[in-house]
Amino acid sequence: MIATQGTLAWSCASFIYQIVAIQTGVTIDNLGAYVGLYCAMQFVATFYAFLGLKFSGYLNYFMIFWVGIGTVIVMLVPVIMARDHLQNAKYVFTGFINQTGWENDGLAFLLGLLQAGWCLIGYVAPAQLVEGTKRSDITAPRGIIYCVIGSIVQGLILMIPTLFAIQDVDALLGSSTPLATYFQQTTNTPLSVFLMVILLVAQFGSLANNALAIAQLLWALSRDGVIPFSKFWYRLNRFDIPHRCLILELLIVVGIILPAFGSQVYWTAIMSTAVICVNASYGLPLFCRIIWKPKLKLEGPFKLGKLSLPINYIAVIWIIFFSVILSIPQKMPVTPENMNWTSLMIGAVVIFSLFFWSISGKKFYKGPMQNIHE
Template sequence: MGEYTIAISNILNEHQVSNSGANVGLYIAYMLIGVAYCYLGLKWSAYLNKFMIYWVAAGTIIVVIAMPVMSPTHPSAEWVFTEFQNSTGYKNSGLAFFLGLLQAGWTLIGYENGAQIAEGTKNADTTGPRGIIIAVVFAIAQGIVLCVATLFSIQDVEELQNSSFPLSTLFIRATNPQLAVFILVVLTVAQFGSLCNSLLANAQLIWSMSRDECLPFHKFWYKLSGKHQVPLRILLLEAVICILVILPLLGSEVYWSAIMSTAVICVNVAYGLPYLCRLIWKRNEIHKGPFNLGRYSIIVNGIAVAWIAFFGVILCIPAVSPVDPVTMNWASLMIGAILIFSLVFWFVSGRKNYKGPMQTIGDTK
């Protein structure tokens, strides 16, 4: 909230400055609050998810109605649906289009969280995949509606491109400062819900890897804490890693774009690796659960692997031209470092200890 207050003030005074320190501080605060909430257990996570359904729905309705209605001017429908502006510096407009896919790639991730925490729900073999499909369909529908409403509310494209706080600028120019603050609060709460789900889902994943003995000190990470039996040690580990990863932002604003591209690539590769393994080694041997794609399974798997490979390459291309140390896309360097770390980790610890998936048996206190 402090970040948004600074943003509103800067925009109204037409004097925008970088606030990396404030952003990092708020990031750390939200991270710690998210860990504290996850410690309350899966029941409170369910409460939050139910609340978020209505909160996000109400917020979406407010945004898609208030912005177009209150906007001082509106671009034409022709501009909204057919205008194409290439501001990247590349002469090839097709390349500019593909570079714009980063934002779409960032928003259409995270739906696997439902599958990761489905282990603690009833009928996980059907609720998990059903949750993924519902998340994808609603994300696409919500995204289209928000995009159309936003495009019809834009006042000055160049101002948004040059703004240090484009989202705040958009809301202020389309509505007024008071409503802009309210909308940003809606987004903040929605982001907090997403944070809690991501923390819990990743904790469940790391806990399962510890159960299968493919992590160093797996017995330490396998312990559950509190009356709600929450992997608190893993949640704290996540918080420490995330805080360490964000700290370089204090010294370089380019670092954030590299982190964003790297995160999208790595998450999509994590999605695609099981599909690739199935296509190569288990094409006709995999056990089919009660929810499956039937004869379309292999086709969908192949399309997914091809798209992820193509998308990963696109996201490593610098977003603007000419390329210099500031505009360079450092995602490929960071991915190389992650790949080296993962391979070393696997050969030093993972392969030696991993004996296959195990059932949860006995007390984990």
């Protein structure tokens, strides 16, 4: 989630500078400028998270409207504006372009799943936030299902018109601001800025939600004593906000960007790690159930019944397969700049976790703590 938070803030900064490029024609690619705006985005998102779940609810009601209407606008405007120069159906539904450097088209297709992977990890935030809602035992699984189905439907609705409207694929692949380039190819300058603003607001909404979700998660982990100095972080302010965890999160997400000044390859590795880390974290409880508790009967107001274990197996097999695919370099020939450093970053996290467990965690951890008395 930390890696995801960093990627969301970086995307917000990128969207802002793409808007500047469209409006002024000046492309800003200075790393310091990006890092500064990245930090500003993190500060604003943290400040909003300090307002708590009530204001997060206001944001989410607004986001339902904004993303719903925004999707339709972003989908239709380029198609309407470029109606005299649209691609044909054969290009959209059967065309295949492989510019990865890999000779095998099947592998190129699998590498393209990275984008789909990004679209299907957002439900981690509502799953964390839902702990503070009424009947979370029902609203949490429903929310996850709605998010997945909504992402798939929205993705298809958005993808097909976009493919019809694309004008010059090579220009998009060679552009440092591909979204801005796409909108400029299909519309005019004012409309391009307008469409980029729609995407920017939607991305910032995700950033703000994720900030609060991470704080909630850190607070739960500190409750269970599974992060260093847990007693210090396990505090709520008078508005029941995990304020210390929010500050800790802000320090971490700002801290992890700083080594990018030494090597931008490092930051590329952080961003490429996000999808596989989140998917692996989803799969760990499912994997543990298969290995140690295959006959476990999960009772509750929301359950999958006899389908539970088969779905468990399918999910674990898919996540393992997906994790391998996402660890393959995206392009050939492989250089330090385009190398996929995901396995290295995940390995570092695993080594740290095992080290902390061996010197401290295994001595006291007994499972999730009950805090109903508080």
